Amino acid sequence: MKIGIVGGGPGGLYLALLLKKHDPSHEVRLVEQNPPDATYGWGIVFSGRALSFLEETDPDSFADIDRCLERWDDQAIVHRDQKVVIDGFGFSGMSRLELLRILQEHCRRHGVQMRFQQRLTDLSLFRDCDLVVGADGVNSVVRDLYAAHFQPSAEVLTNKYVWYGTTKVFDMLTLTFRTNEHGAFVAHHYRHSPHQSTFVVECDAETWANAGFAFMSEEESRAYCERVFAPDLDGHPLLSNRSLWINYRAITNQRWSYRNIVLLGDALRTVHFSIGSGTRMALEDAIHLFHALRDTPDVPTALQRFEETRRPGVERFLGVAARSFVWYEHFRDKLHLDPLPFAYDYVMRTGLIEHAKLRERSPRFAAAYEAYMASR
Numbered sequence: 001m002k003i004g005i006v007g008g009g010p011g012g013l014y015l016a017l018l019l020k021k022h023d024p025s026h027e028v029r030l031v032e033q034n035p036p037d038a039t040y041g042w043g044i045v046f047s048g049r050a051l052s053f054l055e056e057t058d059p060d061s062f063a064d065i066d067r068c069l070e071r072w073d074d075q076a077i078v079h080r081d082q083k084v085v086i087d088g089f090g091f092s093g094m095s096r097l098e099l100l101r102i103l104q105e106h107c108r109r110h111g112v113q114m115r116f117q118q119r120l121t122d123l124s125l126f127r128d129c130d131l132v133v134g135a136d137g138v139n140s141v142v143r144d145l146y147a148a149h150f151q152p153s154a155e156v157l158t159n160k161y162v163w164y165g166t167t168k169v170f171d172m173l174t175l176t177f178r179t180n181e182h183g184a185f186v187a188h189h190y191r192h193s194p195h196q197s198t199f200v201v202e203c204d205a206e207t208w209a210n211a212g213f214a215f216m217s218e219e220e221s222r223a224y225c226e227r228v229f230a231p232d233l234d235g236h237p238l239l240s241n242r243s244l245w246i247n248y249r250a251i252t253n254q255r256w257s258y259r260n261i262v263l264l265g266d267a268l269r270t271v272h273f274s275i276g277s278g279t280r281m282a283l284e285d286a287i288h289l290f291h292a293l294r295d296t297p298d299v300p301t302a303l304q305r306f307e308e309t310r311r312p313g314v315e316r317f318l319g320v321a322a323r324s325f326v327w328y329e330h331f332r333d334k335l336h337l338d339p340l341p342f343a344y345d346y347v348m349r350t351g352l353i354e355h356a357k358l359r360e361r362s363p364r365f366a367a368a369y370e371a372y373m374a375s376r
């Protein structure tokens with residue numbers, strides 16, 4: 001089979017690797033607009049400490065990924081300078097560039113044809129392919145080319161965010177809330193390597209306008225955020241990498257495939273970064289699509305199977321992500337809460353966990369919250 005993949009992010013690379021490794025007679029061609037060693041952003045975080053789904057699917061690439069993972073058992077909320085630790089909320093993180101390097105290396109080893117620094121504007125390059133995959137991210141060209149068939153929709157959130165790095169190494173995934181004369185900010189930060197952390201700054205539209213970010217250069221915005229979070233950065237700088245303020249777009253598609261063309265990862269649907277699952281979902285899409293192609297005799301049936309098996313889980317998850325982003329859109333209204341009830345409100349925001357379950361998963365945090373409530 002001839003397979004053309006647009007986009008060399010985690011989703012496209014992982015699919016290419018799985019298909020070629022399973023059947024070396026496949027011709028798998030992947031085109032990526034960026035050079036192999038370039039990426040936006042800094043780190044990625046995976047919810048959960050264990051990534052058994054990657055280990056089960058391809059132990060070889062997992063072994064390399066595993067070596068680069070930073071893991072932590074707890075999460076923290078900093079509000080009014082007080083750190084509330086939420087035990088039992090484990091995550092793991094790694095550098096996005098490292099993940100891409102590992103997947104590229106495994107693709108190369110198995111004979112995937114990768115072409116970098118070529119931006120596709122149509123699919124003529126893949127005219128001869130039996131299957132074409134749009135793994136080209138949130139601004140997918142493939143999705144736009146066939147928008148009439150995929151029927152995408154986008155909800156644009158009002159909060160603004162910007163993705164920085166820093167040399168300060170944080171001990172666990174932390175959300176730090178800070179206010180100043182212009183409004184309220186939250187930073188989502190975690191270490192993604194032994195030497196660096198990711199630092200995503202988010203604020204509501206009013207704060208953003210009051211601060212005058214619209215009239216600031218990239219460097220001025222960076223310096224401003226550094227001042228807001230000076231107590232947390234301990235003198236370390238924020239690092240910029242095309243770090244520009246953006247609005248999150250929640251993308252979904254009515255249809256997932258058209259003829260022999262299918263979308264996956266962020267091209268198919270985005271997952272709000274506050275639940276740390278965008279990369280995981282792109283990798284899981286790749287696994288589901290690979291299984292469907294492996295287990296069904298022809299491409300149209302496989303694409304149908306992919307959607308049938310994957311859609312219910314995705315839609316459930318998007319409900320969780322939506323409840324999470326709604327919480328962030330209104331976090332400023334909750335800042336009057338003391339740190340413990342504030343952290344509790346955050347933990348409960350998606351409705352995924354009830355208090356009884358929280359007691360099992362986070363006994364220390366649940367006990368601290370109960371003691372706080374009893375003291376009132």
Ligand SMILES: Cc1cc2nc3c(=O)[nH]c(=O)nc-3n(C[C@H](O)[C@H](O)[C@H](O)COP(=O)(O)OP(=O)(O)OC[C@H]3O[C@@H](n4cnc5c(N)ncnc54)[C@H](O)[C@@H]3O)c2cc1C
Nearest residue numbers: 007009010011033045119120136137265266273278279282
């Ligand atoms: C601020 C922020 C924080 C995030 N934090 C996390 C996190 O902590 N954990 C997590 O799991 N996820 C996170 N995500 C989401 C994560 O980055 C994406 O969900 C994930 O990268 C999706 O993988 P993908 O392969 O579908 O797309 P992408 O990683 O976007 O890859 C798409 C690739 O296609 C290429 N491309 C696009 N158009 C073309 C074209 N026309 N021709 C050739 N190539 C093209 C792009 O250059 C890119 O390399 C975050 C996202 C944002 C915005």
